[in-house]
Amino acid sequence: MDGGPHQIINPGSSWKPYFTINQQASTLWYHPHIMGTTGEQVYKGLAGLFFIEDDISKSLDIPKEYGVNDIPLVVQDKRFTREGDIPYNLNMRDLMDGFLGDTVLINGAIEPQLDVKNEMLRLRFLNGSNARNYLFRFSGNKEFYQIASDGGFLEKAVELRELFLAPGERAEILIDLSSYEVGDKIYLSDTDYNILEINIAEEGDTVYKIPSKLTEIEKYKLEDIKKHKII
Numbered sequence: 001m002d003g004g005p006h007q008i009i010n011p012g013s014s015w016k017p018y019f020t021i022n023q024q025a026s027t028l029w030y031h032p033h034i035m036g037t038t039g040e041q042v043y044k045g046l047a048g049l050f051f052i053e054d055d056i057s058k059s060l061d062i063p064k065e066y067g068v069n070d071i072p073l074v075v076q077d078k079r080f081t082r083e084g085d086i087p088y089n090l091n092m093r094d095l096m097d098g099f100l101g102d103t104v105l106i107n108g109a110i111e112p113q114l115d116v117k118n119e120m121l122r123l124r125f126l127n128g129s130n131a132r133n134y135l136f137r138f139s140g141n142k143e144f145y146q147i148a149s150d151g152g153f154l155e156k157a158v159e160l161r162e163l164f165l166a167p168g169e170r171a172e173i174l175i176d177l178s179s180y181e182v183g184d185k186i187y188l189s190d191t192d193y194n195i196l197e198i199n200i201a202e203e204g205d206t207v208y209k210i211p212s213k214l215t216e217i218e219k220y221k222l223e224d225i226k227k228h229k230i231i
Contacts, residue, residue, distance in 0.1 A: 077101030098131020119204030
């Protein structure tokens, strides 16, 4: 059901995949795998997120209200024409270095604004760009805590002041906004360019703490790896 280069969906036709979810909680994404056209189709919007939950994720005392304090951030760069189109015409440099846009979008919006309460905020990042790397920071060099990566939760939160993501990478973070007052703003930037304005629009009434433990990751022993011929 993963699809592949041999499973072309022709115009006017449809494909209805089905599969069993059998993995730990994660923020995942889907996109086409058609040979030679994956980059263009993702660039033009054929991609999206899966949120996988399990008993561990449900038990953690972290923000979980989608769109309120649990926010997906799909980050992509585009090249717009004057008419607002996004043609995918690759020049020689694009073929060598990868397709880079000149405008960064979050969830399809240019310079978006997000209204939140002054409490803990959970952000789920996806670098959905074709070739651009991002180095995310918050204004004032505000600290935050990474709690998950592509494979799901880390064992414990890691304090950071910047987050590097290559194309296709995901990460979840918690940022504590309880010290801000209504009317304050904080900006998310890629290096020095602001890409998201976060407005403290309401007093929060929920107090969260950074969990001391998120999950337990099974450690593989060398003999187990050799037994299963992983190496």
